[in-house]
Every structure is written in structure tokens, then in C-alpha cells.
Amino acid sequence: MIEVLFYVFAAVALGGALGVVWAKSPVGSLLYMVATLASLACIFVLLEAHFLAAIQVIVYAGAIMVLFLFVIMLLNLGHDYQPDLKGGAFALLSFVIIGLMGGVLARQFGENAITEPTAGGRAIDAALAEHGAVGAIAQPLYTTYVVPFEITGILLLVAIVGALVLAKKSSL
Amino acid sequence: MINEALVLSSLLFVLGTFGVLVRRNAIIMFLCIELQLNAVNLAFIAFSRLMGIDGQVFVFFVMTVAAAEAAVGLAIIISVFRHYETVNVDNLKLLRW
Numbered sequence: 185m186i187e188v189l190f191y192v193f194a195a196v197a198l199g200g201a202l203g204v205v206w207a208k209s210p211v212g213s214l215l216y217m218v219a220t221l222a223s224l225a226c227i228f229v230l231l232e233a234h235f236l237a238a239i240q241v242i243v244y245a246g247a248i249m250v251l252f253l254f255v256i257m258l259l260n261l262g263h264d265y266q267p268d269l270k271g272g273a274f275a276l277l278s279f280v281i282i283g284l285m286g287g288v289l290a291r292q293f294g295e296n297a298i299t300e301p302t303a304g305g306r307a308i309d310a311a312l313a314e315h316g317a318v319g320a321i322a323q324p325l326y327t328t329y330v331v332p333f334e335i336t337g338i339l340l341l342v343a344i345v346g347a348l349v350l351a352k353k354s355s356l
Numbered sequence: 357m358i359n360e361a362l363v364l365s366s367l368l369f370v371l372g373t374f375g376v377l378v379r380r381n382a383i384i385m386f387l388c389i390e391l392q393l394n395a396v397n398l399a400f401i402a403f404s405r406l407m408g409i410d411g412q413v414f415v416f417f418v419m420t421v422a423a424a425e426a427a428v429g430l431a432i433i434i435s436v437f438r439h440y441e442t443v444n445v446d447n448l449k450l451l452r453w
Contacts, residue, residue, distance in 0.1 A: 297359050
């Protein structure tokens with residue numbers, strides 16, 4: 185059952201990704217991206233990352249995609265239907281590059297197949313049973329990774345100030 | 357399911373790379389970068405089934421950085437659009453050889 189669900193969501197994610205690359209209008213691209221993000225959130229649930237699935241829907245599909253949509257509407261690009269795929273030698277070179285990347289990744293994963301259940305999976309299941317979906321990720325986040333967590337706060341502050349300065353109407 | 361998730365992650369990453377290489381619209385190139393970040397997130401979560409919960413913590417950080425990057429990148433696109441009235445990257449050739 186879980187395998188069937190995984191393949192359904194994987195098919196939706198891949199179809200959405202193809203749509204992102206080949207859709208003519210930016211808004212179409214964006215909606216395909218939302219489909220991809222939602223089905224990736226479902227796959228996160230199947231892989232026992234419940235909190236991250238919720239964050240994926242709220243932050244990615246909710247906040248970041250709406251930000252993209254706002255910018256597309258602000259710049260009035262919604263009816264921009266000219267094909268903008270690069271052609272000729274550059275497209276051929278791109279196919280060669282992604283062929284090489286895909287080949288290397290497929291070879292890597294083909295040689296190192298993982299058989300479940302694993303030690304990490306059992307540890308996560310125990311943490312989920314003990315602390316719940318949020319507590320299992322909060323425990324390492326606020327103990328082992330507390331310094332990176334604080335630095336993340338500073339990063340967000342810098343990003344807010346930077347975005348304001350860059351998008352402000354009067355030039356510096 | 358770990359292997360299948362890793363294969364899906366590599367396919368999504370390759371598709372995102374292809375999008376960045378062949379599209380000319382800056383916003384869609386940016387969307388494809390988000391697609392690559394999501395593929396890496398999926399790989400992190402698949403490997404967290406192997407190595408323990410730390411992978412999920414890294415996904416949390418990746419999402420934060422992606423949000424910051426989206427805000428700053430879109431602000432840059434807006435200010436580029438104010439100068440050139442377009443987001444087509446072929447028109448931005450001031451510093452290109």
C-alpha cells in the first residue's frame with residue numbers, strides 16, 4: 185500500500201517537475217511547482233518526516249510560492265507566452281550535462297542499494313514514539329544544533345534588510 | 357523505499373539543472389533552483405532513515421536558507437526589471453564577454 189502511494193506521488197512530482205521546465209507561461213510553471221511540492225510533502229510523510237511535511241506545505245507551497253506569484257503579478261509577466269527555451273548547440277550541451285549527471289547518480293545508487301530496516305530508521309521511530317513528531321526534531325535542534333539555529337535567525341534578519349534595500353523604489 | 361526516494365531525488369535534481377540551463381526567464385530559472393533544493397531535501401530525508409534524525413534537522417536549515425534566498429533573489433529580479441523592463445537573462449549582457 186505504502187509503495188503504491190509512493191509511486192503515485194513520485195509520478196505526480198516528476199510530472200510537475202517536467203511542467204516547471206516546459207510550461208510556457210510563468211504562472212503555469214509556478215502551479216506545476218506547487219503540485220511537485222505538495223506531492224513531495226506526501227512523500228516526506230511516507231518517509232516518517234511528519235513535521236517537515238507540514239513545514240513543506242506551509243513554508244514552501246504556501247509562503248515562497250505566493251511570493252513568486254506576487255512578483256510575477258507585480259512585474260505583469262502573467263501573459264508572457266513567448267517560448268524562451270534556448271535552442272541549438274546550447275540545448276545539446278545541456279542534454280549532455282544532465283545525461284552525465286544522471287548517469288553518475290544512477291550508477292552510485294545502483295551500486296549501493298539499501299535494505300531496510302536500518303539503524304537510523306529504528307532510532308527515528310523510537311524518537312517519534314517518545315517525543316512526538318515535533319519533539320523528535322526539536323530535541324536535536326535545540327541541543328546539538330543550537331548555534332546554527334541562532335545563526336539562522338541572523339541570516340533571516342539580513343535577508344529581510346537586504347530584500348528591502350534591493351526592492352526599494354529610490355536607488356541608493 | 358529509501359532507494360526509490362533517492363532515485364526520485366536525483367531525477368528531480370537533474371530536471372532542475374536542465375531547467376536552469378535552458379530557460380531564459382529569470383523567474384523560472386529561480387523556480388528550477390528551488391526544485392533542486394527540494395530534490396536535495398528529499399535525499400536528506402531518505403538518508404535520515406539510514407543515519408538518524410540529523411538529516412531532518414539539516415532539511416530544516418535548508419528550508420530557512422531557501423526562504424531567505426527567495427526573498428533576496430526576487431528583490432534582485434525586481435530591481436533588474438526596473439532597469440531593463442524585462443526578466444529575460446539574454447538581455448543582461450553588460451558584464452558578459
